[in-house]
Amino acid sequence: MSRRWTGTLVNALLVAGALTMVFPFLWTLSTSLTSGAGLSATPSLIPAEPSLEAYRTLFTSTPFARVILNSVGLAVAVTVIQVTTSATAAYAFARFEFPGRRVIFALYLATMMIPMQVLLVPLFEQMRDYGLIDSYLGVILPTMASAFGVFLLRQAMVTVPRELDEAATIDGAGHVRVFARIILPNVRPALATFSIFAFMSSWNAFLWPLVILRSEEMKTLPLALASLQGQFTTEWDVMMAGSIVSILPMLAIYIFAQKYIIQGVAGSGIK
Amino acid sequence: MTATAARTRLLPTATARGRQRRATATAYLFLAPSAIPLLLFVVYPMFRAAWTSLHEWNLLSEKSWVGLDNYADLVSDPETAAAFLHTLYYVLGVLPLTLVGGLALALGLHRAFRGRNLLRGVYFLPVVTSWIAVAIVWRWLLNPSVGIVNEALSWIGIDGPGWWTDPAWSMPSIILASAWKDLGYVMVLLLAGLQALPTDVQEAAMIDGAGWWRRLRSITLPLLTPALFFVVVITLINGFQVFDQVYAMTGGGPNGSSEVVVMRIYDMTFRYGEAGLASALSMVLFLVILLITLGQMRGERKWVNYV
Structure with missing residues (x-):
């Protein structure tokens, strides 16, 4: 077989694979447009009588808008x-020399090895002590800091030439101003990625919202789902x-920011 | 360090010392907004989990000291052993599927052709969606009676299994959905690895008449080992923390056939009131993740071929 034909064959396989990957999404969409799917109706890829009934049920019989x-x-x-x-x-970390800098940076990285799953019990206990069960603050507090973010942004900041800071400092700018x-x-792409x-x-x-949020009108999309x-x-409709509804916003962001997302994953292994 | 800088450090003038002290204080101020939450909500709870693991506690009672009893109970608990087995089953199921599939995709989409970026985008799409949405979608696809997968199987004369309703098929169902979702992630990691490879070796081999398979086996794969090794490690680390898709697809069932470690921690804490035991299991899970990470550091030095 000639090289060209092999290439065409590989591409055909890749396209077939991509269609298989997309199929669950399309099937989900057509099921959601088939009123009574799974009970009185069998969905097909192109719904015979597309209906928004399922979406209406969703928004009227659950607090989905909220x-x-x-x-x-x-x-x-x-x-x-x-x-x-x-x-x-x-x-x-990028611009200061201070005692313990290396050790503190290593400790930041070490916290990435401790997943939320391991801290479930003590964090629940802590939030209950603070009276934060079923509150948004309880969801937010443990996710305020991200060692991954510190790492990613530091990597970007060390590549910014120091001459730029020095010029600004000579002009009388303080640290907040330089920052x-x-x-x-100068690190906009890294900020966008993160x-x-x-x-x-x-x-x-x-997992964490599941532990903290209890009442229906407090829940987030994955919990409500x-x-x-x-x-x-x-x-099923x-x-x-x-x-x-829960996939669409992420899909929209993905279409506009695909470059940043894929670069971020490729550069760090975090998803 | 330059000679002048070294000298300033040896003989600091009063102003230099004052400036350094001010800089240190400023640095700590910039660190505080992240350091305080990390200390309060990662480091401190880690110690608290270790402390709680030495107690019997149902979230409401006073904690009562039991020493290492919880750990002894874990060792002799068949359900915990089963949870580890199910987790291992998950990891060993997902790993080859995503590794081989991701490698094939990366090799195929590393070639230059029109529409390549679109295809990459499509394969990566499931990675950005929520696990819960994906789990519900796959419950529908794999529905034993009205799902499309069993219907398609019946077209070719195969009587499809009970998938997530059958204890023998609950883990394979979860593995299938997870492989679908993670495939694009592994592909992107390996594409990054392929892009970093030197092209001159490939060209030399091509001039010497080495075929595609020969080049893949003798050049590409050996050079790609760091990326492949990274994928294995990250799959292991993520795999031991599997929870969302299990919770939404099977809830650990039927008959506990898909109860994984984190599911067990969750159930022990919030269903059986065994928070001390759950903390002990958390510590064991942490130890497993720690060992994998240390293994990564050793392995990288030992057998990854950086050239």
Whole structure:
């Protein structure tokens, strides 16, 4: 077989594989548009009578609108907080000589080895002591800082030429000014990458919100989705509508920021 | 360090020392917004988990000291052993699927052709979606009676299994959904590895008439070992923490057939009121992750071929 034919064959296989990857999404979409799917109706890839009935059920018989708002609010808050705390720490590690710098940086990295799963019991106990069960603050507090973010932003900041800071310092700028006016604008791509990651991990977070949030109108999307399963055991159209609603915002972000997301994963192994 | 800098450090003038002290204080101020939460919500709870693991406690009672009894109970608890086995089953199922699949995709999509970025984007898409959404979607696809997968199997005369409703098929169902979701992630890690490889060796081998398979086996794969090794380690570390998809797909069932370690920690704490025991299991899980990480550090030195 000639080289060209092999190439065409490989590409055909890659396209077939991609179609297989996309199929679950398409099937979810068409199921969500087929009223009574799984019970009275069998969905097909192109629904014979597309209907938004499942979406209406979703928004009328569950507080789904509120749930979306909760997810957006929490994800935005966590992103803003994590970017702020990570960027300031990254600046300290990138631009200061201080006693214990190496050790402290190593300790930051070491915290990445301790997953939330290991801290479930003590963190729950702590939040209960503070009276933060079923509160957004209880969800936010343990995710305020990100060692991964500090690492990522520090890597970017050390590549910013020191001459830029020095010039600003001679002009009378203090550290806050150098940080905000010189360093931050020069690491915009890293800030974008990390912001997307922080948003994505908060948007998709499940275990910790599951432990903290109890009432239906406090829940985030993944939690509400999980409880849909109990409420609509066989109404697959409603459950698929819920999945579509939770996937769409991430999909939109992904389409616009694919470059940052893939670079971030490739450079760090964090997803 | 330059000679002048060394001298300043040996003989600091009063102002230099004052400046250094101010700089140190400023640095700590910049560190504080992240250091305080990390200390309060990672380091401190870690010690608290270790302390709680030495007690019997149901979240409500006073903690009562039991020494290492919880650890002894874990060793003799068949359900905990089963949870580790299920977790291992998960890791050993997902790893080859994503590693071989991800490698094939990376090799295929490393070549230059039109539409390559679109294809990469499609394969990566499931990575950004929530585990819960994915789990629910796969419960629907793998529904034994009305799911599309069993229907498709029936077209070719195969009587599909009970998937997540059957104890023998619950882990394979979770593995299948997880492999679908993680495939693009492994692909991207390996693509990054391929992009970092030197091209001159490949070209030399091509001039010498080495075929595709020969080049893959003798050049590409050996050079790619750091990336492959990284994928194995990260899959192991993530795999031992598997929870979301299990919770949403099977809830650990049927009959505990898919109860994984983190699910067990969750159930012990919030269903059985065994928070002390759960803390002990958490410490064991932490130890496993720590050992994998240390193994990574050793292994990298030992058999990864950096050239």
